[in-house]
Amino acid sequence: MHVKGLTWLGLRTTQFEEMVTFFRDVMGMQPIRDEQEIAGFQMTDGTQVELYHPEEEFHAFFTTGPVVAFRVEDVDAARATMEAAGIEFIGPIQRAGKTSWNHFRAPDGTVFEILSKADDGLSSKYMVRILVQRFLTRACERDTLRWSVFALPARRAMKGSRNEVERQRLESSWSESHQSSAGETLLC
Numbered sequence: 279m280h281v282k283g284l285t286w287l288g289l290r291t292t293q294f295e296e297m298v299t300f301f302r303d304v305m306g307m308q309p310i311r312d313e314q315e316i317a318g319f320q321m322t323d324g325t326q327v328e329l330y331h332p333e334e335e336f337h338a339f340f341t342t343g344p345v346v347a348f349r350v351e352d353v354d355a356a357r358a359t360m361e362a363a364g365i366e367f368i369g370p371i372q373r374a375g376k377t378s379w380n381h382f383r384a385p386d387g388t389v390f391e392i393l394s395k396a397d398d399g400l401s402s403k404y405m406v407r408i409l410v411q412r413f414l415t416r417a418c419e420r421d422t423l424r425w426s427v428f429a430l431p432a433r434r435a436m437k438g439s440r441n442e443v444e445r446q447r448l449e450s451s452w453s454e455s456h457q458s459s460a461g462e463t464l465l466c
Contacts, residue, residue, distance in 0.1 A: 279350060279351075279355065279360070280350070280351070281348045281349065282348075282350065282351065283348075283349050284325065284346055284347065284348065284349070285325055285348070285349040285393055286325065286326045286327070286328070286346070286347035286379075286391065286393060287325070287327045287328070287344050287345065287347070288327075288329075288330065288337060288340060288344065288345040288347075288391075289327070289328070289329055289330065289343075289344045289345070290330045290331075290332060290334070290337060290340045290341075291329055291330070291331075291332070292332050294315075294317070294329060297317075297329050298317045301317075301319050301327060301329070305319075307319035307320065307321055307327065308321075310326070314331070315331035316328060316329070316330055316331070317329045339381070339389060340389060341389070342387060342388045342389050343388070345381070345390060345391060346390055346391070347379060347390070347391040347392070348390065348391070348392050348393070349392075349393055349394065349395075351394060352394055353371055353378040353379060353380055353393065354378070356392050357371060357380055357382075357392065360382060360392075365382050365383070365384070366382060366383045367380055367381070367382045368380075368381040368382060368383065368389070376395050376396035377393065377394070377395050378394050378395075378396075379391050379392065379393040379394075380392055
């Protein structure tokens, strides 16, 4: 597990209205949530801050000061790793849209949160592979790519094609003369 950065901060405060005014009017944060007991703000980099009135019950466990969310690649995997290390979690993993999060207590009792977004789960290596496959597919469909330094196997290169008939046509058009001794497609 690797922490990617800080993405959220939550704070219970007895001076709720004053803090809302401070974050909105003095700090210039963009309001994104305005409820009787909860106010949310977003900074230009996407980091969010939420304020909670003392009577707001859902976040009553925020008793150790500001709660910070650490952005991780996968909340489920991070939780499993942290539980194996003896970390206590507060409730189940929560999910809304592409976002998943879970609060936990650090060894000193401080409450923190881990958070991930579905888009974070795609590693850059995987994304490059997808982009290369899409490029090769489109280039071969247009017959504009005569050779490939990527040497991707034909089936792997065409696996993501949405059009099954076109994929089969392209695969069959690649003759054995376009394959290396390892069976990798070198030319379209």
